[in-house]
Amino acid sequence: DTGVSQNPRHKITKRGQNVTFRCDPISEHNRLYWYRQTLGQGPEFLTYFQNEAQLEKSRLLSDRFSAERPKGSFSTLEIQRTEQGDSAMYLCASSLARELFFGEGSRLTVL
Amino acid sequence: AQSVTQLGSHVSVSEGALVLLRCNYSSSVPPYLFWYVQYPNQGLQLLLKYTTGATLVKGINGFEAEFKKSETSFHLTKPSAHMSDAAEYFCAVGGEYGNKLVFGAGTILRVKS
Numbered sequence: 099d100t101g102v103s104q105n106p107r108h109k110i111t112k113r114g115q116n117v118t119f120r121c122d123p124i125s126e127h128n129r130l131y132w133y134r135q136t137l138g139q140g141p142e143f144l145t146y147f148q149n150e151a152q153l154e155k156s157r158l159l160s161d162r163f164s165a166e167r168p169k170g171s172f173s174t175l176e177i178q179r180t181e182q183g184d185s186a187m188y189l190c191a192s193s194l195a196r197e198l199f200f201g202e203g204s205r206l207t208v209l
Numbered sequence: 210a211q212s213v214t215q216l217g218s219h220v221s222v223s224e225g226a227l228v229l230l231r232c233n234y235s236s237s238v239p240p241y242l243f244w245y246v247q248y249p250n251q252g253l254q255l256l257l258k259y260t261t262g263a264t265l266v267k268g269i270n271g272f273e274a275e276f277k278k279s280e281t282s283f284h285l286t287k288p289s290a291h292m293s294d295a296a297e298y299f300c301a302v303g304g305e306y307g308n309k310l311v312f313g314a315g316t317i318l319r320v321k322s
Contacts, residue, residue: 102252131309138218140299140312141253154307189252196241196260196303198310200252 100124102201104190110207111180118176119204123192130173131198132165133189134158141189147173180208211236211302213313221319228272228287230316232300235281242283243301243310244274253299259283270294295320 103122111117123130128149133141144163145155149170159165162180167173177184185208191198216231234240241260245253257268264276270293274285283300297317301310 129308133312138314140213140301140314141310143309143311146307146309148307154309191253193308196308197243197255197258198308199255200245202252203250205250 102192102199104201104204108205112209116178118174119188121173121190127192127194129193131191132175135187182208184208211311213300213302215300215313215316217316219317222290223321225289228290230285230298232283233281234302238304240302241304244285245299247297290320292320
């Protein structure tokens with residue numbers, strides 16, 4: 099399978115813990131995006147990378163959130179000191195041109 | 210800034226009936242427009258896209274959409290609904306630097322037998 103891969107698919111954690119999600123994009127894609135989706139809402143943009151450079155961050159991305167793409171390939175999204183409001187589906191997408199290809203998502207539940 | 214409005218959070222049609230899902234957008238630059246479909250607990254799958262050229266675009270599974278600049282619309286249609294079309298549909302606009310997409314709130318399509 100050469101699509102966008104996200105791990106883990108599901109994560110249940112207690113409030114205050116740190117969590118990390120990983121995204122492996124389609125190999126030749128130079129752009130990588132993170133979105134957050136809550137129940138009943140469309141995906142909301144968090145941040146994007148072109149190669150290893152993080153070029154834009156949404157106001158939604160508080161200082162508890164950090165994303166990296168160290169070698170321009172896979173990316174990680176870390177959430178520190180999780181809060182119940184962080185419970186959501188975190189979607190990763192990659193792109194070479196106009197179209198975004200999405201992974202299956204990582205669902206976070208904060209208890 | 211860009212935005213998308215999807216009219217109707219839920220649409221219900223009978224199997225075999227016309228499907229019409231409405232999308233209006235706002236964009237200060239020439240828009241690229243997309244429809245994605247999402248099944249429960251899955252990611253988003255591209256149905257169709259408009260970037261440039263022909264304003265009537267055809268996608269997978271018999272869906273099509275027409276870009277109408279004067280109406281700032283990109284409505285999704287399918288002549289005959291199938292039970293397997295039941296899902297949530299998202300309209301999205303892009304085209305600004307970086308090409309991040311801005312999504313609407315989604316429309317859940319229910320298909321009745």
